[in-house]
Amino acid sequence: xxxAVLEDGTITSKLHLLQFYKGLLDxxxxxxxxxxxxxxxxxxxxxxxxxxxxxxxxTIAQSSQSVTTFSRILxxxxxTAATIxxxxxxxxxxxxxxxxxxxxxxxxxxxLEILSRLCAILAxxxxxxxxxxxxxxxxxxxxxxxxxxxxFNGFLMDLCNCLWRARALNTTDPNALGxxxxxxxxxxxxxxxxxxxxxxxxxxxxxxxxxxxLCLLAISYVRDLEDATEDSIDRRHAGPVTQASLKQLGLxxxxxxxxxxxxxxxxxxxxxxxxxxVGELMYNTMKHLMAARNKIL
Amino acid sequence: xTLEEIQDVNDFVGKLEKxxxxxxxxxxxxxxxxxxxxQLRWTDEYSKRIEMWLMAFFEDxxxxxxxxxxxxxxxLHAIQSYTRYTKVCRxxxxxxxxxxxxxxxxNACLIYLTSMLPSWNGILGREVILDLLTYIxxxxxxxxxxxxxxxKEFY
Numbered sequence: 001x002x003x004a005v006l007e008d009g010t011i012t013s014k015l016h017l018l019q020f021y022k023g024l025l026d027x028x029x030x031x032x033x034x035x036x037x038x039x040x041x042x043x044x045x046x047x048x049x050x051x052x053x054x055x056x057x058x059t060i061a062q063s064s065q066s067v068t069t070f071s072r073i074l075x076x077x078x079x080t081a082a083t084i085x086x087x088x089x090x091x092x093x094x095x096x097x098x099x100x101x102x103x104x105x106x107x108x109x110x111x112l113e114i115l116s117r118l119c120a121i122l123a124x125x126x127x128x129x130x131x132x133x134x135x136x137x138x139x140x141x142x143x144x145x146x147x148x149x150x151x152f153n154g155f156l157m158d159l160c161n162c163l164w165r166a167r168a169l170n171t172t173d174p175n176a177l178g179x180x181x182x183x184x185x186x187x188x189x190x191x192x193x194x195x196x197x198x199x200x201x202x203x204x205x206x207x208x209x210x211x212x213x214l215c216l217l218a219i220s221y222v223r224d225l226e227d228a229t230e231d232s233i234d235r236r237h238a239g240p241v242t243q244a245s246l247k248q249l250g251l252x253x254x255x256x257x258x259x260x261x262x263x264x265x266x267x268x269x270x271x272x273x274x275x276x277x278v279g280e281l282m283y284n285t286m287k288h289l290m291a292a293r294n295k296i297l
Numbered sequence: 298x299t300l301e302e303i304q305d306v307n308d309f310v311g312k313l314e315k316x317x318x319x320x321x322x323x324x325x326x327x328x329x330x331x332x333x334x335x336q337l338r339w340t341d342e343y344s345k346r347i348e349m350w351l352m353a354f355f356e357d358x359x360x361x362x363x364x365x366x367x368x369x370x371x372x373l374h375a376i377q378s379y380t381r382y383t384k385v386c387r388x389x390x391x392x393x394x395x396x397x398x399x400x401x402x403x404n405a406c407l408i409y410l411t412s413m414l415p416s417w418n419g420i421l422g423r424e425v426i427l428d429l430l431t432y433i434x435x436x437x438x439x440x441x442x443x444x445x446x447x448x449k450e451f452y
Contacts, residue, residue, distance in 0.1 A: 001430070004419030013419075016427060023431030031399045031435050041437075048438040 011064045015072050018060060021053040022076040029083045038092040050080050050096040058099040067111045073102070074117045081124040090131050095144070097125065097152045104179045107159060110212040112275060120277030122155060123284045150175045156285045162206035163214075164263065164282055169203060199242060208266045209240035214278070221269040222262070225255055264292055300330055313337060322346050327375030332382035339383075351376070351405035359412065370422045376406050377425055380432060402432035 005017050028049065032042045057073045077098060084095050098121075106118045129149060154175040161167040161176060169186050171178035178186065186202070193202045204210070208218040219239045226236050234253030237245065243259040250256040257265070267279040267289075283290045298315045309316075309330070316334060322343060326332075335343060358369055383400050410429060417426070 001414050001417065001419075004414075004417050005423065005427070007419055016423060020427040020431060023428065024433065027399070027431050028435045034399050042435055045435050045438050052438065 011060065011069065014056060014060045014063070015069065018053060018056055018072060018076050021049065021056065022079050025049055025053070025076075025079050025083065029079070029086070029089070032089060032093070033086060038089055040092070043092045043094060046083065047094045047096055050083075053080075054096065054099050054102075058102045061102050061105050065105070065109075067109075067114060070106055070109060070111065070114045071117075074106070074114065074121065077121045078117070081121045081128075084128040085124055087131075090128065094142075095125065095128050095132060097148075097155075100151070100155070100177070100180060103155050104158070104181075107162065107179065112213045112217070115211075115213045116270075116275045116277030118277070119159065119281035122159065123277070123280040125152065126156060126281075126284050151177075156281070159281060160285055161203075163208065163211070163278065164286065166201075166204035166207050168206040199244065204242070208263060209242060214266070214270070215240060217270055217273060217275070218266045221266050222255075222257075224269070225257065225265075229255060260292070264289070268293070300328075300334060303330065309333070318343060322350065326379045329378075332379055335379075336382045348403055348405050351403050352408075355405055355409035359409070366421060370425065373406075373422060373425045373429060376403060377429055379403075380406075380429070400432060401434075402429060407433070 002017060005013050005020075007013075025046070028042070028046055032038045032046065035042070053076060057076060060069060061073055080096070080098075083089065084093060086093075103118070103122070106114060109115055109118075129144070129152065133144065133149070154177040157173055157176045158169075158179050161170060161173065162179070167173065169178045169181050170176055171183070190202045193200055193205065200210075208214045218241065219237075222237055222239070222241055226233060233255055235249065237249050237254060241262060246257055246259055246262060267282060270276070271279050283293060298312055299317055300319060303309050303312065303316070313334075316338075318331070318334065322331070326347065354372065380400055380402050406429065410426065
């Protein structure tokens with residue numbers, strides 16, 4: 001059946017097949033939920049299905065990088081994330097993480113929606129791992145190998161390094177994979193960026209202020225703050241916002257905004273504009289942010 | 298009282314218990330009113346009648362060479378919309394109202410799809426066929442999704 005659908009070799013056919021696997025996963029999940037308790041057979045079947053469709057997703061992402069394609073892939077992962085989120089299935093159904101290359105390919109999208117959905121999905125995986133590895137639950141399910149979990153944590157570390165910590169592409173942080181970018185590429189890019197402008201560094205370029213997906217909303221947030229002061233400020237930020245420029249702006253009679261406040265503010269602003277995924281991931285991976293957020297609200 | 302005599306929703310609700318299903322259940326399997334009727338007054342007998350009829354229909358189709366693909370596709374579409382209205386509850390020990398239900402494809406259709414798949418070109422009626430295939434009962438998955446003879450075991 002699969003061969004027949006894929007015979008013409010087009011992306012459309014691959015997407016049809018992926019949509020079918022998503023449908024099948026949804027139905028099998030519903031069926032498993034309807035049973036008194038999920039069986040080992042069900043768990044095995046679900047795991048093989050997800051492993052198989054993972055490969056298809058990766059193939060699709062490597063053959064077409066359009067927003068539509070990415071969106072269809074994420075629709076499938078929203079189903080896998082749902083499957084591992086049901087409390088009654090969590091003791092049996094194994095968490096199969098998305099392929100590494102796929103996560104990073106999606107991470108470098110310039111589409112806000114894709115980035116937000118990717119983050120939201122990873123946040124669900126993160127929470128599922130937390131539940132699955134809590135001591136009281138580890139009964140039916142074989143313990144997750146440490147490397148497996150650490151590899152997944154690497155995704156989280158790398159995404160936070162890109163978006164939040166201005167440490168993009170480094171491989172020295174715990175579990176960090178540097179988004180799988182070859183070190184030679186990283187050094188070439190570093191050289192290039194350093195030659196452009198002394199105030200910019202490669203490792204900070206993927207943050208809110210300069211990420212193609214997020215920069216518009218990030219600067220809109222600052223503009224809104226400035227507008228709200230009703231001309232009581234002497235100077236507006238020229239953008240893009242950096243830690244140093246914010247400090248300078250405060251001294252020069254512009255709005256006074258601390259770097260950390262700015263970043264939390266952008267997260268909140270994104271959320272208010274219907275882009276909740278990025279915040280979900282940040283709050284779930286950096287627990288101190290949750291406390292900081294609650295303080296602001 | 299037959300379904301044809303029903304005027305509107307109120308009429309349908311008021312007379313639900315008195316309605317007699319048509320003799321040719323399958324002839325109107327795609328009819329939304331009949332689907333709602335079957336959903337509300339489901340019995341094993343109706344389900345058996347539908348299975349028998351579909352079995353005969355598909356056997357007929359498989360035996361006729363130079364078959365009319367449009368007839369088959371029409372029937373598959375009708376089964377698709379019918380299946381969406383089936384709600385099977387096989388949970389034991391739960392109050393029925395809180396039990397989760399799932400949808401089940403008529404066995405006859407599943408058997409037909411199984412025998413048709415190896416020679417399917419992957420193009421004809423792709424959308425409806427792939428959608429119907431999502432109703433394959435949960436079972437071992439090896440990626441080919443075609444296990445000769447094994448599909449029936451799950452029923």
